[in-house]
Amino acid sequence: MMMFLSLLCLSLLAVAVLSMIVYGATPRDAARADIRPAATVSLGPSRFFAGDLVSPPDRPQLSVDAVVAQLERHVRLEQAAAESFLEIPAPDTLHAPSASRFVN
Amino acid sequence: MPKPQTDLLKGLTDEEAARVLALGTPITLPAGESLFRLGETAERMYLLRSGRIHLTLPIPIRGHDEDVLIEERLAGETVGWSGLIPPHRFTLNATAPVATDVTAFPRSVLLEHFAANPAVASLVMRNVASVIGHRLQVFQTMWTREMQRSVELKYS
Numbered sequence: 001m002m003m004f005l006s007l008l009c010l011s012l013l014a015v016a017v018l019s020m021i022v023y024g025a026t027p028r029d030a031a032r033a034d035i036r037p038a039a040t041v042s043l044g045p046s047r048f049f050a051g052d053l054v055s056p057p058d059r060p061q062l063s064v065d066a067v068v069a070q071l072e073r074h075v076r077l078e079q080a081a082a083e084s085f086l087e088i089p090a091p092d093t094l095h096a097p098s099a100s101r102f103v104n
Numbered sequence: 105m106p107k108p109q110t111d112l113l114k115g116l117t118d119e120e121a122a123r124v125l126a127l128g129t130p131i132t133l134p135a136g137e138s139l140f141r142l143g144e145t146a147e148r149m150y151l152l153r154s155g156r157i158h159l160t161l162p163i164p165i166r167g168h169d170e171d172v173l174i175e176e177r178l179a180g181e182t183v184g185w186s187g188l189i190p191p192h193r194f195t196l197n198a199t200a201p202v203a204t205d206v207t208a209f210p211r212s213v214l215l216e217h218f219a220a221n222p223a224v225a226s227l228v229m230r231n232v233a234s235v236i237g238h239r240l241q242v243f244q245t246m247w248t249r250e251m252q253r254s255v256e257l258k259y260s
Binding site: 064067068071072075078079081082083085086094095098103 | 248
């Protein structure tokens with residue numbers, strides 16, 4: 001019985017000592033407030049979202065009539081290019097550059 | 105009566121041409137009037153006697169369909185060959201930008217005349233084929249050029 005009580009006392013003593021050690025090693029609130037990141041890591045601009053992309057330079061907004069006129073000029077120029085190719089069918093005439101502003 | 109210079113009646117004698125022309129009905133279109141619209145059933149083919157016809161396609165621009173001029177037809181030229189060729193649906197809009205006179209040929213009347221005059225039918229259909237073939241070649245070339253530009257944009 002004495003032996004059992006001795007072991008119990010020793011165990012309680014060990015638990016008490018360990019508790020004190022752990023308590024002593026734990027930082028207090030005031031100390032926690034001092035903890036700050038050593039340095040801020042800069043991630044740079046995000047490259048994964050459309051909103052972060054650089055906007056294209058503003059282009060003057062053409063009127064609908066101006067767009068239609070440009071399209072019709074494009075059709076005329078392309079038809080003329082096609083007619084030239086049909087007169088002399090050759091790769092050079094087929095892929096001759098277009099003067100159309102619509103594609104340049 | 106000498107026959108008018110037309111792409112449709114090329115190769116016909118004056119008599120044959122006169123008989124074909126007599127099958128048509130003259131129509132006068134005031135400036136701005138539509139001759140036919142894309143998607144409509146094509147029951148007639150038209151020969152321009154004077155004025156002009158604009159062939160346009162609707163292209164959406166900023167959410168609104170705009171008629172874009174694709175081709176212009178002048179006096180002596182034929183429009184609306186879909187009236188003769190199945191599936192008999194117009195594939196463009198046709199409008200007269202100025203006062204224009206056309207002769208309208210109903211398909212049923214033309215086909216009846218062709219059945220009775222195979223030599224005339226052969227010549228007229230050859231002329232129609234020539235108009236269609238030329239347009240096909242032009243648009244095939246234009247399409248190839250657009251494809252080439254797409255290739256340059258995508259793979260260069």
